[in-house]
Amino acid sequence: VPQEHDIAGEDSLIRGYFAPLAAGFAGAFGLEDDCAALSPEPGRDIVLKTDAVAEGVHFFATDAPEDIAWKAVAVNVSDLAAKGATPIGYLMSLSFPVPPARAWLERFVAGLREAQERFGMSLIGGDTDRRPNAPVSITVMAIGSVPKGRMVRRGTAQAGDVLYVTGTLGDAALGLRLRTGEIDDKGGAHLAASEREFLLRRYLRPEPRLALVSVLLAFARSAMDLSDGLVKDLGRLCRASGKAAQVEAWLVPLSPPARTLLERRPELALLPLTGGDDYEILVTVAPEAVSSFEAAARGAGVPVTRIGAVCEGGGVTVRDSSGRTIDIASPGYDHF
């Protein structure tokens, strides 16, 4: 009788938990091969992005496994959306300090499934390892596609472009501070449960703006997603474009819970300009395309708000409603 060598551990983990997430994609080969194969559609480019989330940095060990999984995928899909790309699939490199509990894994996989069904993509490959004493980490590589040569760029803004953002800013940064206790009711926040829940959810469950993809392809001159804070990310767009930008701080859209909280905690007023984790899209639109862009965004059900303009020069200027420049000491999140 030939001796069957048990394919234990890592292989069981992949077959038992992750392979079902790859069932809808032929070129994933059930996660049983070394590589995935992808047949590009004629006339389209492949768009690629990688971003990692780690326990203690991007999420907390006590976060719901569904939320961790969702966020790991969503932060990458947000970049695809900002580039006008439609998601196809993702690879995932996982690292655990100890073999994860079955119940945790099941919920983690449920979160991945929810995310990939919402975003229209499949798990197509990956890798799992164990690193003693290291935080849980999840590195996702997202793959999408755009019409050939049409990826929406960061570096193509022009002077005179109108600056827009989707949704509302600062919610996630406030949600994070509620999550850590940095903002609490002792400081006079006194939020209703539903307001608190809204802000927390904006931190835990970013919603990539995929509904804007076709609008961006049609009308954006340049775009990027907001993950490290408006002023910092806009500074990157300006730098890549060789342009400057002016932001009218009083035009930056706030959700009702954020507005309520910021009225009670005025020392946090700059957070919508500098806080990370928005996962909204910053778009510049040529002046002649503004009304078409706004109409198309309305048609797509994505709120967009005009917050400023691109001009010649370099750097980002932020002004208050009386036209005074606001000094921003720390424009956004930096790991280093």
Place this chain on the structure above:
Amino acid sequence: VPQEHDIAGEDSLIRGYFAPLAAGFAGAFGLEDDCAALSPEPGRDIVLKTDAVAEGVHFFATDAPEDIAWKAVAVNVSDLAAKGATPIGYLMSLSFPVPPARAWLERFVAGLREAQERFGMSLIGGDTDRRPNAPVSITVMAIGSVPKGRMVRRGTAQAGDVLYVTGTLGDAALGLRLRTGEIDDKGGAHLAASEREFLLRRYLRPEPRLALVSVLLAFARSAMDLSDGLVKDLGRLCRASGKAAQVEAWLVPLSPPARTLLERRPELALLPLTGGDDYEILVTVAPEAVSSFEAAARGAGVPVTRIGAVCEGGGVTVRDSSGRTIDIASPGYDHF
């Protein structure tokens, strides 16, 4: 004067060290955009692979930065090669516990450059973060291409196929044990400096078998790269193919230094069958294609050795030169 918000830290790291590695690839946009764009060649599929290396698991903190960088890329390219794929580019997600020293980074980038020039690919995107108290980790996603529908699979071996491996096995596993001191001269190893150096280098500097790509596309029925040990990886190929395999242990090719060492340390004799990090290719070839395959491999300058055969059934049997089955308790490396 518009206020210039300094784009410090992470952006400087990317611009100063990593952007030059992306200079040769237009769709990397100098690493200044959110995503990379790739225009697929007509008639080819994209092949994708991700694998991570972490300090303390896959390399040592004291390893040369050039070697760490090389290995992070090479272990992924090895998979591409085994699938018949030609490398195009890679994304890299880096994590450091503290900002890395300039000298370390320069050497790390030099290792990446050496690897990507050798393998014919560019850095096209990535992400860098800081995780306090976590090991340095490097997750690479490699992108290659194959003629449409022609990726060499794991799951397509057929009964009667002849089993080949490239190069020699066990060198890296022995090199690792020399590196850790688990094998030392006190145990009677008494290797010459050049023998020791050869084995260490096989651990530190895997050489993906890209020269075999066209040979695999022409003649392989199935193939995979060997990273977790021959018996374990062959078990995976058998499982994916629904077949069994027999390996003649005495046919497994050994380098002269490995042979010398194993003669002196006979208790390690199974290591070429079970040790990881070989990054050689396991190939199955239909009997009628054997002589063409051998001639083509010779033409490509890649040594290949016949080590057994595929048959009906399941599992892997290993036999010694007298035909007795060798019991392999632990067929290879597993993280879990």
